[in-house]
Amino acid sequence: MAQIKEQRILDYVLQNAIKGNPQNIVDAIDKYCSEMEWAMNVGNEKGLILDKIVSETNPATVLELGTYCGYSGVRIAQLLKPGACFLTIEKNPVHAAIAKQMFEFAGVKEKIQILEGSSEEIIPKLKSKYKVNTFDFIFIDHWSDRYVPDTKLLEECGLLKKGSVLLADNVVYPGAPDFLQYVRNCVRYECTNYPSHLEYSDKEDALEKAVFKG
Ligand SMILES: C[S@@+](CC[C@H](N)C(=O)[O-])C[C@H]1O[C@@H](n2cnc3c(N)ncnc32)[C@H](O)[C@@H]1O
Numbered sequence: 001m002a003q004i005k006e007q008r009i010l011d012y013v014l015q016n017a018i019k020g021n022p023q024n025i026v027d028a029i030d031k032y033c034s035e036m037e038w039a040m041n042v043g044n045e046k047g048l049i050l051d052k053i054v055s056e057t058n059p060a061t062v063l064e065l066g067t068y069c070g071y072s073g074v075r076i077a078q079l080l081k082p083g084a085c086f087l088t089i090e091k092n093p094v095h096a097a098i099a100k101q102m103f104e105f106a107g108v109k110e111k112i113q114i115l116e117g118s119s120e121e122i123i124p125k126l127k128s129k130y131k132v133n134t135f136d137f138i139f140i141d142h143w144s145d146r147y148v149p150d151t152k153l154l155e156e157c158g159l160l161k162k163g164s165v166l167l168a169d170n171v172v173y174p175g176a177p178d179f180l181q182y183v184r185n186c187v188r189y190e191c192t193n194y195p196s197h198l199e200y201s202d203k204e205d206a207l208e209k210a211v212f213k214g
């Protein structure tokens with residue numbers, strides 16, 4: 001048995017899913033994580049909400065905070081229009097290496113760039129080092145104590161523009177009360193809550209969409 005859960009998830013996908021078929025890979029991860037071992041992918045119930053918001057936004061530039069095994073990355077990548085820029089930040093090198101293989105197997109590696117390091121170090125370099133201007137869509141799904149500081153960092157670094165969509169996961173479970181308080185009370189954001197459940201569980205959770213008004 002592979003030593004860590006994330007490697008076991010990847011091995012399951014490599015052995016059971018169809019190479020180059022992103023939806024089949026997403027389904028295989030969901031099957032493994034609902035039947036064998038729980039893991040912190042956004043999962044299918046919230047994933048369908050994520051898909052809907054990505055499709056509605058139709059972003060040309062996307063940032064993800066927290067890549068993990070690449071589950072949400074594969075979901076988002078398959079919805080992007082040709083030529084879209086998709087950067088995903090992951091501070092754990094083991095997770096980044098697993099995600100890299102997941103993206104290769106899914107056939108989406110040309111569509112996603114993994115930036116290995118912590119969000120707080122990488123966000124300030126996005127304009128100069130990665131030639132990004134602003135993001136149309138940002139999926140916030142790392143550790144919830146970074147949701148508010150990283151949102152403020154994105155604002156300070158000029159990475160948000162009128163209409164930029166922030167979508168934060170796990171705002172009820174484990175919970176991000178300070179993030180909800182910040183975006184809901186700030187006149188620069190218009191917020192919508194999407195009640196759902198924690199991945200592979202019946203615990204209540206939700207996604208929060210916060211649209212930057214400029
Ligand atoms: C909940 S998982 C991401 C799940 C992924 N978005 C999905 O749905 O498939 C959170 C990930 O964020 C990473 N992480 C935590 N804090 C971070 C930070 N400050 N910068 C970058 N990555 C971070 C963790 O190592 C972990 O892999």
Ligand SMILES: [Mg+2]
Binds near residue numbers: 041042141169170
């Ligand atoms: Mg999450």
